[in-house]
Amino acid sequence: MLHPSKIKSFSEIRNWVLETLINRLKSASESEHSVTVVFHFHYAMFCLLLVFMCFGERVKDEILSDILRVQRNRLLSISRFNILNFWPRVTRIFLRKRWEEFLKLRKDQEDVLLPLIRARKQVKESGLNNVKSVVSYVDTLLELELPEEKRKLSEDEMVTLCSEFLNAGADTTSTALQWIMANLVKYPDVQRRIV
Numbered sequence: 001m002l003h004p005s006k007i008k009s010f011s012e013i014r015n016w017v018l019e020t021l022i023n024r025l026k027s028a029s030e031s032e033h034s035v036t037v038v039f040h041f042h043y044a045m046f047c048l049l050l051v052f053m054c055f056g057e058r059v060k061d062e063i064l065s066d067i068l069r070v071q072r073n074r075l076l077s078i079s080r081f082n083i084l085n086f087w088p089r090v091t092r093i094f095l096r097k098r099w100e101e102f103l104k105l106r107k108d109q110e111d112v113l114l115p116l117i118r119a120r121k122q123v124k125e126s127g128l129n130n131v132k133s134v135v136s137y138v139d140t141l142l143e144l145e146l147p148e149e150k151r152k153l154s155e156d157e158m159v160t161l162c163s164e165f166l167n168a169g170a171d172t173t174s175t176a177l178q179w180i181m182a183n184l185v186k187y188p189d190v191q192r193r194i195v
Contacts, residue, residue: 009134009135010053010134013048013049013052013053013134014049016048017044017045017048017049017052018044020044020048021040021041021043021044024040024043024044025037025040028040037178037181038178041177041178041181042170045169045170045177046068046071046166046169046170047064047067047068050165050166050169050170051064051067051166052136053136053137053165053169054136054137054138054162054165054166055116055117055119055120055136055137055138055162056120056123056134056135056136056138056139057119057120057123057136059116063112063116066112067112067113067166070105070108070109070112070113071109071163071166071167071170073105073108074105074109074163074167075167077101077105080098080101081098081102083095083098084098084099084102109159109163110155110156110159113159113162113163114155114159116138117138117141117155117158117159117162118155120136120138120139120142121138121142124139124142137161137162137165138158138162141153141158141161141162142158
């Protein structure tokens with residue numbers, strides 16, 4: 001999916017993401033407030049590009065905000081739950097509230113991501129894929145079979161893998177774009193060549 005040979009299949013969505021990013025930056029720059037470019041990069045990379053690459057379709061803004069909220073909550077609280085890995089039987093008794101909090105976060109994540117996974121599965125099974133040339137990350141997960149156990153991935157495993165895909169891609173891509181913008185500001189001669 002992330003192989004260079006697949007780059008062309010995402011060209012239409014990359015153009016749409018770029019257009020959306022430029023429009024958001026232009027409209028933000030016209031306001032009287034300063035523009036925080038990082039937020040716009042993160043929105044474009046995470047909410048638009050990575051979510052599309054993961055689920056194979058454009059997602060409504062309400063669902064995007066739910067995905068963003070769930071993923072952010074999960075990332076911000078991950079260090080709180082590290083202790084639960086040590087002696088889970090004991091921590092279930094002594095750290096019951098923390099376990100409940102962890103399970104609630106996981107349920108929230110499943111409530112947001114599972115409908116998207118199931119919708120993609122339904123589209124794939126019905127053969128009504130509206131973007132014929134794009135293979136989403138969920139498509140690859142649906143086809144994946146664990147060789148040792150001779151079984152497909154469970155929905156729970158797919159939620160975990162989709163979450164990892166979204167988290168890993170968002171910050172690295174956004175950070176790369178921030179460095180590019182910083183270098184454009186630092187080296188105006190490069191900026192002139194681009195324009």
